[in-house]
Amino acid sequence: MSLVEIDDIEGGEILSLHQRILSDIREKILSGAWAPGHRIPFEHELTDHYNCSRMTVNKALSQLAKAGLIERRRRSGSFVRQPQSQAAVLELHDIRIEVEALGLPYRYKRLERLKRRSGTEDRALLGLSQSGPVLALEGLHFAGERPFALEQRLINLSAVAEAAEEEFLDIAPGPWLIGRVPWSEAEHRIRAMAADEMIADALDIDVGAPCLVVERRTWSAEHPVTHVRFIYPAESHTLVARFTPSQG
Amino acid sequence: MSLVEIDDIEGGEILSLHQRILSDIREKILSGAWAPGHRIPFEHELTDHYNCSRMTVNKALSQLAKAGLIERRRRSGSFVRQPQSQAAVLELHDIRIEVEALGLPYRYKRLERLKRRSGTEDRALLGLSQSGPVLALEGLHFAGERPFALEQRLINLSAVAEAAEEEFLDIAPGPWLIGRVPWSEAEHRIRAMAADEMIADALDIDVGAPCLVVERRTWSAEHPVTHVRFIYPAESHTLVARFTPSQG
DNA sequence: ATGGCGATTATGTATATACATATTGAAACG
DNA sequence: CGTTTCAATATGTATATACATAATCGCCAT
DSSP: OOOSOEEOTTTOOEEOHHHHHHHHHHHHHHHTSSOTTOEEOOHHHHHHHHTOOHHHHHHHHHHHHHTTSEEEETTTEEEEOOOOOOEEETTOOOHHHHHHHTTOOEEEEEEEEEEEEOOHHHHHHHTOSSOOEEEEEEEEEEETTEEEEEEEEEEETTTOGGGGGOOOSSSOHHHHHHHHOOOOEEEEEEEEEEOOHHHHHHHTOOTTOEEEEEEEEEEETTEEEEEEEEEEEGGGOEEEEEEOOOOO | OOOSOEEOTTTOOEEOHHHHHHHHHHHHHHHTSSOTTOEEOOHHHHHHHHTOOHHHHHHHHHHHHHTTSEEEETTTEEEEOOOOOOOOOOOOOOHHHHHHHTTOOEEEEEEEEEEEEOOHHHHHHHTOSSOOEEEEEEEEEEETTEEEEEEEEEEETTTOGGGGGOOOSSSOHHHHHHHHOOOOEEEEEEEEEEOOHHHHHHHTOOTTOEEEEEEEEEEETTEEEEEEEEEEEGGGOOEEEEEOOOOO
């Protein structure tokens, strides 16, 4: 087997062999070609098919198992798991991490960017008492080719002036802000909502389909910094949080 | 190097070598011993330290990189990444409190009560490894005359035997349990869902209407105690959570 | 039939080895 | 003094091999 990396035709990306095997199988599963419960080929069959060593196949399958897409059973083989609404954790608010934890390539794309003086609604969302310049952003987070979440964000430019110069074309404002503004407090609101036409269009789902909405307001030293609303299609997302009882 | 699996003293768990290396390094990072930006030992150093092959070390480090904890740079080494996550402290209140906070009279009404041996689904929900007696309850929480939330609950009777004698006709099982069983850990899953016919009927909403679903699993001293699913009509409910940042 | 037991099989982990590739630091050169 | 070149180095990927482990199947004896 050649050690040279292989050019994956479809995506045009350069993939190592085990990544290509992983990607091929993931595609079969996500597309539905291999339904939950389906037994995927044995390691030795994939070894033959890709003409590579078992270690290489094993690496791909192990990763799929760790990502929760397949279940491996000794002596029986590997099986496609029931879709377990893959975990996003309340602790992880970087969507990139959530997506990459699923083993999918992450991408952010800006839909809209608007600088304006805050109106009544902006002030309510941010918790501002007086008007000032704000930046309104809208963007899509992708997991592979599928939209993963829609983001609607307001940034208080009085608190983060540098944001006015940033285009946010394909870098998400969340990580950008975290690197610049130390936040001291945040408040979350979580609710369900039916997709309206605009949301349905952006997320490529039906109008009226249920969505999970997570809104966050962030302060830094008593000053409102940003308000963000993440909208997830219901099937794609479950928040998970673990607790131990607080003492006292 | 022995092929025998190694007994990790602290957790008492059986870990393979690459899992132990991974776990050791993750511990250093999460505990703060190795701060963001810190260069972790080179592969060949870890190879010496654990007296194993580079492939084994590489497997651990690759996984840490994929999980986003470290960043690997050729020729330079591997470095601890900036923390991209914040820990969550989310308080979920008793439904009675929520309703009364709205200034509405609260009432609970049992819909169904069934004692049975746990089936596969019951065991999955509770996290039980073997079958045993469970109590399945379904009930409605009212705010005034309107249904406020539907509750579907499983109680592990092996852990809470007294629950078998309780009718739960108009007292909700949640508060009853809290008074009797000190819980040590809980896990929440939060998602959006479209109402099916049964839910729509109970909550007096349309089929397909979006709902917020909150599932909670509770343990007491390692023993699963109860699994409960609250289903709220989307309009009636918003979860609110406040956070302060925590390092790591 | 049936309950136990060994053989078979697929996965799990680890090794030694090989070569590729990106990046750095230093030497060589104009 | 700046630039180019090159060797050294750490990681990235793949191989062939070995043995461990768990689950299943079929055989055999009770």
